Amino acid sequence: MADRDSLIADFLSRTAWAGARRAPLAGDASNRRYERLTDPATGRTAVLMDAPPVKGEDVRPFVRIAQFLRGAGLSAPEIFAEDTVYGFLLLEDLGDDLFARVLERRPDLENSLYEAGIDVLAALHAVDPPDLPSYDPALMSELAALAFDKYRSGVVGDANDGIRAEFVARFRQLLEHAATPERPVLIQRDYHAENLLWLPERSGPARVGLLDFQDAMLGHPAYDLVSLLQDARRDVPPAIETAMIDRFVTRTGADRAAFLPAYAVLGAQRNLRILGVFARLGMEHGKPHYVDLIPRVWRLLQHDLDHPALDPVATLLRAALPEPTPDNLQRLKRQ
Known part of the structure; x- marks a missing residue:
């Protein structure tokens, strides 16, 4: 060959x-x-x-x-x-001006770039999506359990199968109740500052170059918003997060009372999955720099768990998942 x-x-x-x-x-x-x-x-x-x-x-x-x-x-x-x-x-070739690199040089553009990112989502969600698999509660709850399978297991040596099963059952019900969309949209599932390119010579939503969307599925409109604003790789200021949620709700006409709990629940789902993925990349693929990102993901998860919508699983998760202390992070790099 x-x-x-x-x-x-x-x-x-x-x-x-x-x-x-x-x-x-x-x-x-x-x-x-x-x-x-x-x-x-x-x-x-x-x-x-x-x-x-x-x-x-x-x-x-x-x-x-x-x-x-x-x-x-x-x-x-x-x-x-x-x-x-x-x-x-x-x-x-859409160039090298990833949002993350532009913001290192021009932090004054932060609000403008995130507004443009929101406008892409609003435009995307206004069109009927193609026929794609659904990112449904059954799949999302299993992927969230990577936090047990890889992160917890890598730190303490076991996934605690009993607690894991209880979590999956509770979290699936929670997703079905709080994060099942009336109208599913295309979600890119990795929509963040390292995958978005600034193209200021273009106009409207086309000013944002899109990458790494091949795993797109049908899901809740809040999912890509969470990906953008609860970024595992860079700190998004709380004021920007709040302002961009407001912009999204205004642009899309979303019901705020239902949208905010869904945003928190999907944030928790995403951050739990990322804990597991980053632990796996460190342990099994020789990429320890992903382990260094885990403390930020942990902080984002704790913020999501503070929302009342996460009450059914918050105490369970905080008891079952070890904190990413320096010693625990080192364990994920030594496998």
Whole structure:
């Protein structure tokens, strides 16, 4: 079987980018890798996505969701060429101005960038979504239990199967009651400052470039809002979080009385899942820098658990999950 470099060369030979210079781009937590291609004659650039199927990657969902988002007037990258058999895409280069990097240079733009992020969600939720699997209470409660399977287990040595089962049962009921949407929308599920690009030369919601949306499903309108405002990788000021929730509710006409409990419950679900995912990345994939993000995720979870909507599980979780002390975090790095 041909190696990846030979397959890439063959893929590019069938495009206008066969003679392009190639340079690696930063990857993500997946098995995908990226390169920036530069045309030596024109200086024009594109991005190569290398997503090996043998490692469980599949570019077809990315293609489908990108086409949907672009059809809705949003700035997902244009797809110049694709090879779904071997897992290659040639994409429009949306640049390097991730929200997170822009805000390091220009913290004065924080409000403007988050407003633009909210406007993308409002525009996306105004259109009928494609046919996708549902991010439903059964799946969400099991994914939240990764906090037991990976985080708790990694720290104390066991997941406490009895308490885990009790949590899943209670949390599923809670999600069914407080976070089942009347009208499901497309949720990108990883909508945060490291996956959003600032494109100020464009207008309206198109000013935000979108990445890492291939795992999109149907879910509650609050889910991507939580992803954006309860960011595992950067501190979002409470005043920004409050203002952006207000902006979202105003733009979408959401019922505030029902929306705020759903926001807290979905925040807890997401942060519990991330605790487990980051612990797994540290223990099983040799990526200890994700463990360093766990204290922020823990703080976000505690904030969510303070909401009355989480009363059915808050005491259980606080008793069952160990705090991310320096010693406990070190245990997650030593596996």
